[in-house]
Amino acid sequence: MSIEQYQRTVNNLDKEIATLEQKKASFDKKAADQEKKAAGVSISKNASASMINSKKRQIERYSKESNKAKEQSANLMKKIADKRKKRNDAYSKLQKKQHLEIKRQNNLIVNMQSDYEKQIEELTSKVLSFNEKQLAVTDTMNEENEKQEYDVFISHAWEDKEDFVDDFVKDLNSLGVTTWYDKSQILWGDSMRKKIDEGLKKSRFGIVILSPNYIAEGKYWTKAELDGLFQLESINGKKLLPIWHKLTKKEVMDFSPTIAGKLAMNTSSLTSKEIAEKMQYFLENINGDQ
Incomplete structure (x- = not known):
């Protein structure tokens, strides 16, 4: 018993x-x-x-x-x-x-x-080993940073260009924020996949403009870009910066709880220029910290 x-x-x-x-x-x-x-x-x-x-x-x-x-x-x-x-x-x-x-x-x-x-004891040994590897990773990241040419990579759905993305990119550029934007970077005959991969690697941060068009079923390129940004964030520590465009909190949560947990800008309460100014302020403070 x-x-x-x-x-x-x-x-x-x-x-x-x-x-x-x-x-x-x-x-x-x-x-x-x-x-x-x-x-x-x-x-x-x-x-x-x-x-x-x-x-x-x-x-x-x-x-x-x-x-x-x-x-x-x-x-x-x-x-x-x-x-x-x-x-x-x-x-x-x-x-x-x-x-x-x-x-x-x-x-x-x-x-x-x-x-x-x-x-x-095992963790102590792993930490020592990790520190050695981290030094090597830091060296690699420094080399990668030296190759960066753009402040932000703009990930978006092409259907949102006319009513928001084009104006937002113009506002960023007018404030001195360099952008990788497919409209100006991919030429006729270029490999889209190759160009996007290069843009992701050469950008310090990734802005994702989430919208009903972006998260719609069958969106191959937006999914590929988002997967690439997540990979860079997990490996190199690059920040993924979300903007909600015509989306509710629930829609974002249903699409990706990970992204829903990040602080985001929202076009329902901010204009493209106001968001661009916040991006400029963010970059200035990041540069100051560095």
């Missing part, structure tokens, strides 16, 4: 013992009351023979009821004693089980502590 089962058995026996003790107490009271009544019956000296016989029968009846109650009380006492014996046995086994469980838990703690110390 488990600890819970032994504990349940002990609790049930405690309840049964309490119930039996209440019944026994009621029979003890009844026996005492009947004895008191028998003792209270009086026979006068001048009582007739029939009266004396009646009084005697009354005393016998009280005595009989008292004896019956005492007998029932004695039976209950035996049951209580038997229940207590079972209860003590179950409680003894419960304590033994609890002691074994405590011992098992202590062994687990000791083993966990040992495993934890081993993990610390």
Whole structure:
């Protein structure tokens, strides 16, 4: 049996013992009351023979009821004693089980502590190895940064060019923010995939203009660009900067919870120029930090 089962058995026996003790107490009271009544019956000296016989029968009846109650009380006492014996046995086994469980838990703690110390040693070794690799990665990133030619890569759906993207790019350029924009970078006959890959590599940050057109089913190029930006962000630490255009929070969450968790600009509350100015401020502060 488990600890819970032994504990349940002990609790049930405690309840049964309490119930039996209440019944026994009621029979003890009844026996005492009947004895008191028998003792209270009086026979006068001048009582007739029939009266004396009646009084005697009354005393016998009280005595009989008292004896019956005492007998029932004695039976209950035996049951209580038997229940207590079972209860003590179950409680003894419960304590033994609890002691074994405590011992098992202590062994687990000791083993966990040992495993934890081993993990610390392994992590320390990995950190030292990681630091060495990080130095190499930093050197690679520095080389990559030297090759960057654009401040931002503009990822968008072509359907949004006319009502937002074209004006936004113009606003960025007027503020001195250099942009990789397919309209000006991809020429007739160029490989779109190759040009986009080059643009992603040579851009410091990626602006993603999320819209119903961008997240629509079957959008191969927007998906490819977004996948590329996520890869660069995870490997080189490049920031992915989202702009919500005609989208709700729920629509963005349904499309990508990861992007929904990023702070975003929203065309419903900001003009293209205001967003461009925020981008300029962002770049100036990034440059200042560096």
